[in-house]
Amino acid sequence: METRSTPLENRPRLPRIALSKRNRAVVRALNPMLVIYLEASRDLCETDSILFGAALAVCRIIGAKLSTSGRTTGQSSAIPAWRTRIEERIAKARALIGRLICFRSGNTRPRIVRTVRMAFAGTNVSLSQPDIMQKLTERIDDLKQKIASWGKRIRRYTERSTRFNQNRLFQSDQKRLYKSLERPMVSGTGPVLNQADTVAFWRSLWSEPVNHNEGPWTEVVASQCAGITPMDPVTITPDDVAEAVRRAPNWKSPGLDGLHHYWLKGFVVCHTVLARQFQEVLNQKSLPSLFTTGITHLVPKDQVLEQ
Template structure:
């Protein structure tokens, strides 16, 4: 088609030979002019031209019956799956082939959407259609239930800082081992890499002092990174608590509750309780 080898008549003949049911659908259109809109949409989808993907040279012909079976299976699975166990759908690339798949599946949803009874069922139909698109274009779908565990995962910034701390501690161990007299080739190679950006040579007489200074510097960095993690964690927790206070105060107070501790001994005396609280509340205090 790109090289213009065949004219329009030859392309139409080849298309009809590849899809024999196209002639029957054309005859059905002529004999039944008052067919439903859904059938017209399906026939229009069957009349889609052969699409060439922009990334490869392979010509793909969409098989509508197979796509319909995949759609039916995906919608059936979505209806029987709880909302919290649905997989996290990936972002599909915008290629010609993917757009053609979506255009072919859109008219197939008319029957499902017309029979939908409420918004939850409509949501299941649309999500099932999205899953069917991912399966047709062979997109990788994560395992079910990942969306529920995503919020409890370690943040990316904390993972990066923790990786720096692990590498710094490993380097401190190598430097300490070399300072103690370990001259294995792997240890010596690591020490040379640690001083690669400086003018320090391992044959210098004050190499022990340089090693001590380098170890102290790494320890200070580890301490600073640890404080940064604690500071960022407190800031993130404070931000989430402030946002939760504005949206759902009951949920915030419930998260701040401590587990109940049942004492084995007797409770305090009523007289002591009254005396304690009278000392706090009976005296007037002027606040600004």
């Protein structure tokens, strides 16, 4: 399959698909086809590639839109689409006002004249009329009023969106809401951290092995725990995998592999293979890098960042 040799960061982003009967039927139809590939799977990484390829096939069959540029690790822009559209209107109106003022000041370059004619398109106003200066002033005032109206709309929509998000956050996580009210989130302020220095700092904490000297207290704790009955060996069954997947949200943000829980729920034939491979990992006490690698986003806490 094409996804087996593709690096995780180059995989396309799987979209959220509608929970319709047609889409569920496509997922169910692919289940028996995966048995041959899953039986030949050697480890969790290969199983993940097979499941991702199957999910990609479902998206192509149902006609879902796929991104071709790969998945980015950066955070997406927080500016909503409606605000971007209104700001574009304001920018165009301001540019038009500037050209109308230039024409009123005596600038008759062809590009300026062409813009003025487009501004009065659909009206009975001609540039040769004696009251053209008055018409220009009225048109400029009209554009200024529109800009003011659009600005008020942005403020009104922003206030409404803020109230909505705060109400929703209050229902789910009150502690986080109160923290956001005490210290609003700051983004894009202060000096930019050097990427190489940041990577080197966190790599020194997470990637370099360190020999710890725990001290004599560890021996005391070990002697106190010597009489504790060891835990019975854990056996992972397909039912355990199915139960864990069932309680997980469908479209929660995936890991580096980009595979959502929805696909683990839909491809039920993978539960047996996952149970066996997780049992092998548990017995070997070693996880593949797919499960131990993450993405770190640096979020500034204060307006002034100290290097």
